[in-house]
Amino acid sequence: MILNILITIFIGFAGGIAVGSGFVAFLTVLGIVPRLMQLSKTYSRIRSYEASVTLGAIIGGWMNLRHLTFSMSPLLLIPIGLFFGVFIGMLAAALTEVLNVLPILAKRIGFEEKLIIILMAIVFGKVFGSLFHWVYYVNH
Amino acid sequence: MENLTVYIRMRQRVQVVPNQKVTLSEIAQIVAPGEIHKKVKALIIHHVKPEDKHLIVIDVIKVIQHIHNVYESIDVQTVGPAQTILEIQYEKKKLAPVYFLLVWLLLFFGSSLAIMNFHEDVSMGIVHKKIYYMITGEQNNRPLLLQIPYSFGLGIGMILFFNHLFKKRFNEEPSPLEVEMFNYQQDLDQYVIVHENKETEKKLHDT
Numbered sequence: 001m002i003l004n005i006l007i008t009i010f011i012g013f014a015g016g017i018a019v020g021s022g023f024v025a026f027l028t029v030l031g032i033v034p035r036l037m038q039l040s041k042t043y044s045r046i047r048s049y050e051a052s053v054t055l056g057a058i059i060g061g062w063m064n065l066r067h068l069t070f071s072m073s074p075l076l077l078i079p080i081g082l083f084f085g086v087f088i089g090m091l092a093a094a095l096t097e098v099l100n101v102l103p104i105l106a107k108r109i110g111f112e113e114k115l116i117i118i119l120m121a122i123v124f125g126k127v128f129g130s131l132f133h134w135v136y137y138v139n140h
Numbered sequence: 141m142e143n144l145t146v147y148i149r150m151r152q153r154v155q156v157v158p159n160q161k162v163t164l165s166e167i168a169q170i171v172a173p174g175e176i177h178k179k180v181k182a183l184i185i186h187h188v189k190p191e192d193k194h195l196i197v198i199d200v201i202k203v204i205q206h207i208h209n210v211y212e213s214i215d216v217q218t219v220g221p222a223q224t225i226l227e228i229q230y231e232k233k234k235l236a237p238v239y240f241l242l243v244w245l246l247l248f249f250g251s252s253l254a255i256m257n258f259h260e261d262v263s264m265g266i267v268h269k270k271i272y273y274m275i276t277g278e279q280n281n282r283p284l285l286l287q288i289p290y291s292f293g294l295g296i297g298m299i300l301f302f303n304h305l306f307k308k309r310f311n312e313e314p315s316p317l318e319v320e321m322f323n324y325q326q327d328l329d330q331y332v333i334v335h336e337n338k339e340t341e342k343k344l345h346d347t
Contacts, residue, residue, distance in 0.1 A: 081286040085293015093301035121247040129252025130291035
């Protein structure tokens with residue numbers, strides 16, 4: 001019995017370590033945190049950003065597993081949704097950049113001066129696709 | 141007239157037009173004593189011919205040869221890159237706006253499809269419903285209050301990452317995309333320098 005508990009604890013812990021380090025590795029490869037520090041000129045706060053990412057992952061994971069609920073106003077969801085979106089948007093942008101899609105595309109079709117317009121196509125496409133998905137697609 | 145030295149530094153990329161006579165001062169920075177400087181500056185290094193393709197690589201050795209043809213005893217010191225890439229600017233064919241529109245629409249619908257696939261792939265809808273329940277304690281099958289700000293946030297995040305707000309920048313640093321474009325160009329240049337320049341490779345069967 002005690003052995004069972006110990007083994008379960010060990011397996012859970014091992015799984016957590018694997019997923020946690022994978023998450024950090026993923027974030028590091030995409031370079032979102034350095035990008036945000038560069039934009040806000042807050043390089044010296046890197047330690048707090050690390051804590052923020054770690055705490056977010058722990059609290060989010062815990063809430064998800066324990067099915068915690070708070071009885072708060074739904075309006076609170078508006079800023080939360082916005083933060084979600086900005087983060088996922090940066091993730092998507094970083095992924096596009098890692099894959100080197102845009103420089104090659106722009107060079108191939110000779111649109112180097114119109115890069116911003118090309119970029120806007122992708123940005124609007126994402127916003128439109130996402131709105132379409134939630135407002136229309138999921139109900140059909 | 142002894143021990144005269146000419147310092148040259150080849151430029152990285154130079155744009156030329158067809159039939160241009162490319163002089164040394166156009167493809168390199170030169171430091172030399174007065175008289176010689178004037179003469180060396182005007183040396184024609186390459187004459188762009190119609191049969192030249194898009195890119196020509198001028199090696200510094202060729203430049204030194206040209207200088208030595210005129211001043212045999214001069215000492216040529218080179219600094220920096222060992223070659224210049226000449227980029228011939230032909231009359232640009234104007235791309236039809238229709239063509240541009242097509243590419244724009246392709247990217248637009250492509251990325252909207254991609255984000256929908258992503259949402260389905262990671263069960264984003266279920267997560268949103270769960271978060272709605274977590275925060276408010278009520279079930280809601282369409283948590284639009286969360287999802288609509290999320291959708292706009294997506295766009296804001298992408299713009300933030302690329303540091304462009306319709307040409308307006310948040311700060312002076314180059315955006316990752318510009319750095320990426322630069323790196324890509326450098327790689328292309330490196331390739332061209334090795335492959336367009338017949339002197340850099342010697343194969344067994346070349347005579």
